[in-house]
Structures are given as C-alpha cells and as structure tokens.
Amino acid sequence: MKPELKKYVAEGAVGPYSNAVKYGNLLFVSGQTGDDPATSVAQQTKEAMDYLKAILEDAGCTMDDIIKCQIFIRTQDDFAEMNGVYRTYFDEKKGFPARICTYGAQLYDGLAVEITAVAAIEE
Numbered sequence: 001m002k003p004e005l006k007k008y009v010a011e012g013a014v015g016p017y018s019n020a021v022k023y024g025n026l027l028f029v030s031g032q033t034g035d036d037p038a039t040s041v042a043q044q045t046k047e048a049m050d051y052l053k054a055i056l057e058d059a060g061c062t063m064d065d066i067i068k069c070q071i072f073i074r075t076q077d078d079f080a081e082m083n084g085v086y087r088t089y090f091d092e093k094k095g096f097p098a099r100i101c102t103y104g105a106q107l108y109d110g111l112a113v114e115i116t117a118v119a120a121i122e123e
Contacts, residue, residue, distance in 0.1 A: 017030055018030065019055050020055050020058075020059055022059060022121065025120055025121045025122070025123050026118060026119070026120060026121070027056070027059050027061060027065075027118065027119040027120075027121055028116075028118055029052060029055050029056070029116055029117040029118070029119065030116060031072070031114040031115065031116045032047075032048040032049075032051040032052045032055070032114065032115050032116070033047070033048050033051075033107065033108065033111045033113060033114045033115075034046075034047035034048055034111060034112075034113065035047055037109055037110035037111045037112065040081065041073070041078045041081040041082050041112045041113060042081050042082075042084065042085050044111060044112050044113045045081070045082045045085040045086055045113045045115075046085050048113055048114065048115045049085065049086065049089045049115065052115060052117055053089065056117075056119055059119075059121070060121065061119045061121055063089050063090060064090075064091065064094060065119040065120055065121060065122075066090075066097040066117045066118070066119045067097055067098060067118055067119065067120050068097050068098040068099065068100075068117065068118045069086075069097050069098075069099045069100075069115060069116065069117045069118075070099070070100050070101075070102075070115070070116045070117075071086070071099065071100070071101040071102070071113065071114070071115050071116075072101075072102050072103075072105035072107060072113070072114040072115075073101065073102070073103045073105065073112060073113055074103065074104075074105060074106075074107065074112045074113075075103055075104070076103045078103065078112050078113070079101065079103065082101075082112075082113055083101075086115075097117070
C-alpha cells in the first residue's frame with residue numbers, strides 16, 4: 001500500500017509549492033528564508049530556522065526529528081555567521097542532523113540563506 005501523501009501549504013508562498021510534504025514517516029520541508037535581504041546573515045538564518053520550526057510543529061514534529069538539512073548561502077564568508085545561529089536550534093548532546101552546505105547560491109530576492117530539511121516522524 002502506498003503511504004499517505006500530505007501537503008502543508010502556507011499562505012503567501014512566492015511560488016507554486018508546498019511548504020512541506022509528508023510521505024510515509026518522512027517530512028520534506030521546502031527551503032525557508034528570512035524576510036529581508038538587507039538584514040544580517042544571522043538574522044536571516046534565525047528567521048529561516050524559526051519558519052522551519054513552525055512548519056515542523058504544524059506537522060507534529062520538533063527540531064529533534066530533523067535527520068538532514070541542506071543549506072544554501074551566498075558566499076563562503078557567510079558560513080560562520082550562519083553556522084553560529086544554526087547550531088543554537090539543536091541539542092548538541094543529542095547530535096546534529098546530517099547536513100550539506102553549499103555556497104555561491106543566487107537566492108530569491110538577494111537573500112543570503114535558504115534552509116531545507118527532512119524530518120522523521122514517529123508513527
């Protein structure tokens with residue numbers, strides 16, 4: 001039997017996509033960004049992580065359920081500032097999710113950070 005497919009659609013999305021899609025016990029969260037490209041990398045990372053956390057909560061998950069993140073940043077120079085904020089959203093004692101971070105990305109509207117995630121949902 002094919003697992004249930006559930007989509008989480010947010011108001012005000014910029015394009016034709018779901019904020020998250022649940023398939024079986026996995027939740028795939030679309031890329032989240034900050035709101036204002038004029039703000040710091042730290043602020044944009046905080047906003048992206050807060051949006052990610054809210055989507056997870058809407059789906060019945062927590063940050064502890066994330067098994068992988070993918071992060072896109074503008075330049076390598078943005079890495080330390082992004083990473084400093086990113087790490088505060090996880091319990092280091094429980095371990096961090098698997099991750100890939102790519103720089104050189106041309107993100108929507110000149111933003112500096114975009115973060116996607118995959119979470120495992122207990123059933």
